[in-house]
């Protein structure tokens with residue numbers, strides 16, 4: 001997975017995404033989201049694991065357990081199933 005391939009994606013999705021940093025000490029759990037449009041469940045298992053569904057909302061998850069970056073055309077259609085962030 002190269003950094004270049006994410007450029008066009010982040011450009012396209014720049015209006016709707018959020019990143020949550022995870023302190024190493026607070027890490028736990030997994031990084032899983034679901035697209036409410038196509039009901040695809042996606043898990044990012046490591047820092048550069050960018051996973052995206054194929055429907056029009058283009059829901060994605062990235063960052064593994066180092067940080068949680070999620071996004072899509074409409075962020076309200078992205079459901080966080082599991083977060084690596086201790087709350």
Ligand SMILES: [Zn+2]
Nearest residue numbers: 035038053055
């Ligand atoms: Zn989708």
